[in-house]
Amino acid sequence: MRGLTYTEPGTMKQQFRWRLLLTLVATALVASSVLAQSGHRPLANSSGGVTVGVVAKREDNQTLPITSKDLAVYDNGVEQAIRNFTPDPSPARIVLLVDNSLSIRADVEKLEQAAREFAYEIYEGDKLLIVGYDEQAEIVSDWTDNAKSIEASLKLFRKKGQPHLFDAIRAVVEEAMRPLQGQKRIIVVISDGLDRGSKATFEQTLAELQSENIMVYAVQAVDRTRGAIRRDVPKPKVVIDKLAEGTGGQIFSIDQPSDAAKGICDELRKNRYMLSYVPSSAPFGQARSLLVLGNQGITIRSKSMQQPN
Helix, strand or coil: CCCCEECCCCCCCCCCHHHHHHHHHHHHHHHHHHHHHHCCCCCECCCCCEEEEEEEEECCCCCCCCCHHHEEEEECCEEECEEEEEECCCCEEEEEEEECCCCCECCHHHHHHHHHHHHCCCCCCCEEEEEEECCCEEEEEEEECCHHHHHHHHHHCCCCCCCCHHHHHHHHHHHHHHHHCCCEEEEEEEECCCCCCCCCCHHHHHHHHHHCCCEEEEEECECCCCCCCCCCCCCHHHHHHHHHHHHCCCEEECCCHHHHHHHHHHHHHHCEEEEEECCCCCCCCCCEEEEEEECCCEEEECCCEECCC
16 A cells, blocks of 8 residues: 655655654654643553543534533443543644545535635644545645645645545555544545545455544545445445444535535534543454444434454
């Protein structure tokens, strides 16, 4: 699987791994210091505890706080004692992963608009990384909160090649997000969900996202396959549905990019919680189903599986 590359005018294929790694190492060192001071916990600790990112909302839009008494957690079908449930208004690190393949049923201007909206909706402290992909994943705009810089970089979008979506997701996780473990890490897939030619499978990709506690949202384009059955690979719509449902994210239409950007950014700052518990039973090396339910009138979203630590 290829890693991320930089996209720059006149040098589209320049390798940048060394520069990315230096940047991410420095970012990770700073993040570790900040997280230690702010009390953030890792996703799992030596006592076997599990920490999960959760979105929780009251359906009537009331502002009453949601507490651990308002929900229940089931690990492998067994209800668990909740150790902690706290709001998480911390800044987000959001990767916009944009399908740049030739056959996507969205023109470059629509792709640009979908990405541009996020530049003006993110909250103070949030940062965006924009990655375009076809057969390889290329950084269009490095981590920044500078809206003008982001907007200028979007002119580098172009449509060519085949969509290696699963490889692109795994490259983003491994090279851009894993060094930021402990922070609020989000991927927004701007695509119809088609993968054609990745070495990674969908199952491997989803399991890695769940293992890393990364939530995936989708800004969904029209299915270019028109629902055709595909051998050995899920249909594009199924890919989008399972990425969102399996990680606790949500799906928006590419025809309403403003609603998508505002909805996602607002939710991450206002409705995000961290839930922790110690599983009463955790069979070694086995993935376990995870279900978080809210009382009547409360909507909860979280990942659907807890992968082996």
